[in-house]
Amino acid sequence: MQDSDSKIFLVTGATGAIGKAIARQLAAAPHSEVVLLCRGRHKAELAVQDIIDSTGNPKVNFQLADLGRQHQIRELAKRWTGPLHVLINNAACTPRSRQETPEGIEMQFATNVLGYFWLIDAFTDILKASAPARVVNVASYWAGGLDLDDLEFTRLGKKPFSRIVGDARMLLPQPEFAIMAPTSQHMAAAMPHPFIPRILVHPVPGSVLISDARR
Numbered sequence: 001m002q003d004s005d006s007k008i009f010l011v012t013g014a015t016g017a018i019g020k021a022i023a024r025q026l027a028a029a030p031h032s033e034v035v036l037l038c039r040g041r042h043k044a045e046l047a048v049q050d051i052i053d054s055t056g057n058p059k060v061n062f063q064l065a066d067l068g069r070q071h072q073i074r075e076l077a078k079r080w081t082g083p084l085h086v087l088i089n090n091a092a093c094t095p096r097s098r099q100e101t102p103e104g105i106e107m108q109f110a111t112n113v114l115g116y117f118w119l120i121d122a123f124t125d126i127l128k129a130s131a132p133a134r135v136v137n138v139a140s141y142w143a144g145g146l147d148l149d150d151l152e153f154t155r156l157g158k159k160p161f162s163r164i165v166g167d168a169r170m171l172l173p174q175p176e177f178a179i180m181a182p183t184s185q186h187m188a189a190a191m192p193h194p195f196i197p198r199i200l201v202h203p204v205p206g207s208v209l210i211s212d213a214r215r
Contacts (some may be wrong), residue, residue, distance in 0.1 A: 006031040008084050008130070012067060012119065013091030015043040018138065022088060023060070024051050029113045033059040037076070039066050039089070067091050067115030077122035084128035087123055089116040090138040
């Protein structure tokens with residue numbers, strides 16, 4: 001039976017340094033159940049065991065999905081059972097060259113940007129039914145040099161696909177998304193929902209994210 005005081009957390013990118021630190025701190029708090037959302041089973045199993053061993057909390061497990069693939073996110077939401085109190089969007093990828101998903105979307109844009117919105121959209125009903133619930137988006141604090149007319153870097157030409165350019169588009173502040181979304185075919189149906197509190201944070205210091213997520 002679930003503890004009436006327990007909170008269920010879903011953390012994306014939880015095998016990476018920041019995501020794993022977030023998941024570990026959440027698991028160490030009382031009445032916490034933490035689900036790691038990962039792409040690969042092997043890394044997921046290692047991360048889960050490491051967090052269980054370091055926190056003593058056995059209520060840590062994982063789900064598999066590629067956040068750059070919308071259908072996998074939809075399937076995840078369909079197989080989810082029970083409540084979800086906090087969704088923490090932290091996953092990101094930084095490929096060295098421009099790549100596209102099988103759906104034809106630039107990979108970094110699909111994972112780092114659209115994936116956040118697809119996940120929020122897919123879990124909206126679950127979050128709403130679990131109220132009070134919230135969404136925490138982990139993002140780069142700097143979004144300089146972003147070309148709003150070329151979000152998928154289709155006009156790079158011979159310019160290098162640098163990590164600096166990618167980091168500039170890691171995740172835009174919510175108001176900028178609200179402005180550009182109506183003109184983007186990929187984002188038209190993926191806007192966040194106003195009845196679920198959202199927090200946009202840069203992951204320094206980590207205590208800000210953890211305290212906000214636990215409240």
